[in-house]
Amino acid sequence: MAFCANCGTAATDGAGFCGACGNALGTSPQVVAQSVGAGGQATAAQPAVANVQPVSVGLTSNVAAALAYILGFITGIVFLVLEPYKHDRFVRFHAVQSILYSGVGIVFRIGWSILVSALTDVSGWAALVLVPVGLVISLGLFCFWLFLMYQAYSNREFRIPIIGAIAAKQVG
DSSP states (O other): OEEOTTTOOEEOTTOSBOTTTOOBTTSSOOOOOEEEOGGGOEEEOOOOOOOOOOOOOOOOHHHHHHHTTTTTHHHHHHHHHSTTTTTOHHHHHHHHHHHHHHHHHHHHHHHHHHHHHHHHHHOTHHHHHHHHHHHHHHHHHHHHHHHHHHHHHTTOOOOOTTHHHHHHHHHO
């Protein structure tokens, strides 16, 4: 008779999984020996639990690179500092490119707001033209941001023309 190494429940012969906890029976060591107790009754030995270290399952490099774009420079910095990812060149490239892209986006929005407010002071009609143009540009930047995440998830090192060269130089 086999016992589950996870919970100690007796398992039926030929079963692949424990009926009590759902643990796979073939993946961990099992105790099949029985000992004879007092009065001639057969008692099952307690399952021996091996010294098993928990496995740390991290993100794959493509998922980590795509997530580096989620919150812009914040997640870019996080993935540059986190231990398993700071040694991966692919993740570092996308993290640096994310930081630079979000920086350019912030500078653009500040500059655009200054331009719109200055031209609106001169002519109120300028706002009717510049506000929709700004919305279209913002939509384009958002779609490009999604495209960058898709490229990172697809294991492609897509380089933005100027920013990508700087990011590649920083990563080495």
